[in-house]
Amino acid sequence: MSIITVENLSKSYGSQLILNNVNFEIHEKGIIALIGPNGSGKTTLINSLLNLTKIDKGTITILGSSHDNIEIFNKVSLLKDYTVLYPYLSGWDHLSFAANAYKLDKERVDYVINRLNIQSFIHKKTKTYSLGMKQILLIALAILNDSQLMILDEPLNGLDPSRIIEIRELLIALAKEGKTIFLSSHTLLEVEVMTKHVLFLKEGKLYEEWLDKEPNYSLEERYREIFLMNAQ
Numbered sequence: 001m002s003i004i005t006v007e008n009l010s011k012s013y014g015s016q017l018i019l020n021n022v023n024f025e026i027h028e029k030g031i032i033a034l035i036g037p038n039g040s041g042k043t044t045l046i047n048s049l050l051n052l053t054k055i056d057k058g059t060i061t062i063l064g065s066s067h068d069n070i071e072i073f074n075k076v077s078l079l080k081d082y083t084v085l086y087p088y089l090s091g092w093d094h095l096s097f098a099a100n101a102y103k104l105d106k107e108r109v110d111y112v113i114n115r116l117n118i119q120s121f122i123h124k125k126t127k128t129y130s131l132g133m134k135q136i137l138l139i140a141l142a143i144l145n146d147s148q149l150m151i152l153d154e155p156l157n158g159l160d161p162s163r164i165i166e167i168r169e170l171l172i173a174l175a176k177e178g179k180t181i182f183l184s185s186h187t188l189l190e191v192e193v194m195t196k197h198v199l200f201l202k203e204g205k206l207y208e209e210w211l212d213k214e215p216n217y218s219l220e221e222r223y224r225e226i227f228l229m230n231a232q
């Protein structure tokens with residue numbers, strides 16, 4: 001079954017065309033990375049996938065349902081920026097609240113806290129968290145529901161090197177367990193360790209690549225070819 005199908009997707013903000021007739025399909029388990037410079041439209045594409053922004057044209061199907069079917073949030077996890085966190089609630093409050101909404105038991109919350117090794121700050125209010133601590137909490141919220149599809153907007157943002165390694169290994173393990181993880185990232189070296197399946201977004205167009213087509217073909221090399229050499 002197709003996990004994500006996007007057909008003829010276009011989206012503008014005012015006169016600025018952000019997504020120009022984008023088409024792609026994701027069938028497989030594993031990690032798929034969305035790459036593009038600042039302002040290229042990655043967040044707009046992610047928001048479009050889950051109907052968080054109104055698209056101008058096109059159809060989007062997520063796990064067999066139209067993207068405007070609210071039920072898809074039972075099967076899809078989303079990580080966006082930390083503005084969704086409540087400053088006067090603790091990380092534990094957030095996880096418990098989400099666990100209640102998903103009808104998960106307390107053991108699942110404890111499992112996620114242990115898996116991410118966040119016991120030391122999980123009972124503190126999020127207003128006291130650093131950027132990296134907020135990011136780890138968002139990752140905890142994203143994995144809590146054990147969803148088949150995870151859509152993660154810059155999951156490595158703000159993490160220190162040891163946390164990057166931990167989260168990268170966690171995402172690779174989840175992909176091996178059978179999840180599909182669609183993530184955006186600016187960290188080419190990390191993306192390269194995680195996946196060969198990359199979608200580049202340039203000037204509203206999407207270019208799909210499998211980096212293992214040619215041996216020794218690096219993601220940075222490909223990025224340079226697409227975004228730097230042909231820069232107008």
Ligand SMILES: Nc1ncnc2c1ncn2[C@@H]1O[C@H](COP(=O)(O)OP(=O)(O)OP(=O)(O)O)[C@@H](O)[C@H]1O
Nearest residue numbers: 013014016018036037038039040041042043044045
């Ligand atoms: N709500 C909005 N109203 C108007 N313009 C917007 C809105 N949201 C995004 N844009 C514009 O759309 C373009 C794409 O933004 P988007 O956030 O999707 O890019 P991005 O690739 O995620 O960038 P970054 O890598 O910096 O996070 C930018 O020019 C941005 O200014």
